[in-house]
Amino acid sequence: MSGKMRYVLAGFAVGIVVMAGLAAVASACNVLVVMSYDDTYPWEQEVRDGIESVLNGRCELTYSYMDTNRYSDVGPQKAEEAYNLYQQLQPDGVIAVDDNAQSMFVVPYLKDKTQTPVMFCGVNAEPDVYGYPASNVSGMLERLHIFETVLFAQQLVPNLKTFAIVQKNSSTAEMLVQQIEQEQETYPAKLIGHYRPTALAEALKIAAELKTQADVLFYETFDKISDENGQLLTDAEVVPMIAAAFGKPLIGNNAYHIRDGVLCAVIKLGEEQGSVAAQKLLQVLGGTPVSDIPIERNKKGKRIINVTALRRFGLKPKPIALQGAELIETGK
Incomplete structure (x- = not known):
């Protein structure tokens, strides 16, 4: 067998091992998704569709809705409930959607306080408002066209x-x-x-x-x-x-x-926000350091x-x- 062929087969074998490892991690993973708004809000439904297009069949998804678009004063209480759910689930990863989930949930409870990777999406503020990127946080910004x-x-x-x-x-x-x-x-x-x-x-x-x-x-x-x-x-x-x-x-x-x-x-596409955040989380669960996951902004329209x-x-x-x-x- 030629040296070139051995290299090709070796590379193919390594690729199989890496893919198998990622599949094993993904199939066993649990992900907590914290939404800033309520489950009837069309934007949240679009983001959820994007998340599920990537993670359905790979991860078990649990959703928590903070409902801050209807009742802004309940945000801190809902964030605490989301954290209690996080402690109960001990998820492999978290996706936090829209700004209130960052300011009320991720920043007080998870940012630089845990090893759990957090991917955000639907964020309108500049990332440095929340101290992003952080040791365990990256994600996708939302900008209007x-x-x-x-x-x-x-x-x-x-x-x-x-x-x-x-x-x-x-x-x-x-x-x-x-x-x-x-x-x-x-x-x-x-x-x-x-x-x-x-x-x-x-x-x-x-x-x-x-x-x-x-x-x-x-x-x-x-x-x-x-x-x-x-x-x-x-x-x-x-x-x-x-x-x-x-x-x-x-x-x-x-x-x-x-x-x-x-x-x-x-x-702007909620599906893009959700799918990109989910893809980034899968990268981390597959072994990519969070520090190697860049913050992006939405590109599609x-x-x-x-x-x-x-x-x-x-x-x-x-x-x-x-x-x-x-x-x-x-x-x-």
Whole structure:
């Protein structure tokens, strides 16, 4: 047998051993997933789909939901419950989703305090806000495709020159301020403001006032904003109200907002966040040091157009603007 052939066979054998070792680790692993929000929130469902696309059949998954989008004051208690669950499970790895899971759970309980690898995703803040990367923490940042969405909207809405960003006031909204400050000078239309109301009545008043100032509104999220009766509303309920008050197209960043009536978006993908975090965790469980796992930011985007909104506003874009975009109707 030639020396070259021996090297090939030896390399093949090593590869089999490494793959078998990874499969053995993965098949036996237990992973705790801590979500910042509730299990009905569409974003969390997208992230969960991404995690499960990688880990189903390889790891046993346990989920803990902190529910901070509905009840912000319960966050510390829910984080403590998640830590108690962590102690009970003694998982091989943890995936922590969105910012509140970092500030309330990972940083106080796990960062640099345990050997358990933690992969985060859906994080809007800069990583150094949480002291990341840490000895046992890495993951994936989340950034909105604001530039890309406005540029896309200009292909659909003639003479789009100004826009405003609106969303429910929250810690996540405050974190978006930094992204906006970093990018604002590059936006293809003038940003006239970033508005963060705390209640529905205030949001509707702002939308009505912006009708004479902005050509479109970038709708981020108003999920679980309260109405005059203290009822917590979903985005599916709020989008039509904001659209009616503004009277012009809304643009956004999530697929479920497009289904609710927003005109278009270059969406960020929760599935990308979840699958990348899961892949990173598998690398660590297979023997890669956490220090060798770089922090990334989301790269993928998908263009979506609501054709119901197109018809409502009498918009007739050039065929090239529709190429490669997913076309959906409100409520479907």
